[in-house]
Amino acid sequence: MKIDVIGDVHGCFEELEQLFSKLGYKKEQIIYIHPQQRVPVFVGDITDRGPHSLNVITLVYHMVITHKKARYVPGNHCNKLYRYFLGNKVQLRHGLETTVAEYKRCSKxxxxxxxxxxxxxxxxxxxxxxxxxxxAIIAHAGIKESYVGRANKKVTSFVLYGDTTGEFHADGRPVRRDWAAYYQGDKWIIYGHTPVLQPRFLNKTVNIDTGCVFGNQLTAFSLPEEKITAVSSKQPFVKEKFATYEAH
Structure with a gap:
């Protein structure tokens, strides 16, 4: 099995199509198929903030559900949109408002x-x-080695939101521990969630959220080749959205 794990798309549909093309996929009707049967895996947060979240939903749905040619794991933005569709009271902020605005422009x-x-x-x-x-293990915000094989409230919070401390930065972002610095497993952990300017490799983990929606790149990590492929974003660049880490 050969896979191409795709970082946080966040409604950047044009960049997603460009990335598929660069990876060698061909468009067949409404989905993308690789001639060598490679399997795309979406790392979550496919919607919000970007301009075409509904197009991304449609494409991912058909690739994953209708044609079973791709895989998908949810991110925290996916969780919030799901709760919105359930009818729960959620705050229309942090990008959800863009998806909801698109949605409300549609017919019933x-x-x-x-x-x-x-x-x-x-x-x-x-x-x-x-x-x-x-x-390999694909988890939106990563996963501790001790959590693999488990699914409870604590694991769910970690996988969707990262290793949060309960504290917040001045701009409202949660403070997160650098869990990847302590990972000692032999399986690849491929994740996104926290925008970085370049894919971050550490202890057989790789963060491939290169902040397409904030004007940088949309990135894929291919296995077994261990290869990075990226396309440039069409969105405005917002430097302050990108995380920096101390050297380990």
Missing amino acids: EEQAIIRQRFMTLYEQAPLYLQIPECN
Whole structure:
């Protein structure tokens, strides 16, 4: 099995199509297929902030659910959109407002289709994905080695939001521990969630959220080749959105 793990898309549909093309996928009707049967894996946060979240939902739904040519794990933004579609009271901020604005511009019939597709995608997704053939685990914000094989409230919080301390930065972002610095496993942990200017490799983990929606790049990590492929963003660059780390 050969996989291409795709970082946080956040509604950047044009960049996603460009990335598929650069990876060698061909568009067949409404989905992308690789001639060598490679499998795309979406690392979550496919919507919010970017300009075309509904197009991304439609494409990912058809690739994952209808045609079973891709895999998907949810991110925290996916979780919040799912709760919105459930009818729960959620705050329309941190990017959700852009997806909801797109959604509300649709007809009632189109809204019903989008809602059903996204909820099905979310409900059928694993919290994180283990792919033994590639010696890899894909989890939106990462996962501790001791959490692999488990699924409870604590694991869910970690996988969706990262290793949060309960404190917050001045701009409202949660303070997170650098869990990857302490990872000692032999499986690849491929994750996103925290925007970085370059893919961050540390202790057989790699963060591939290179902040496409903040004007940098949309990135894929391919296994077993251990290869990075990226395309440039069409969005405005917002430097302060990117994390920096101390050297280890």
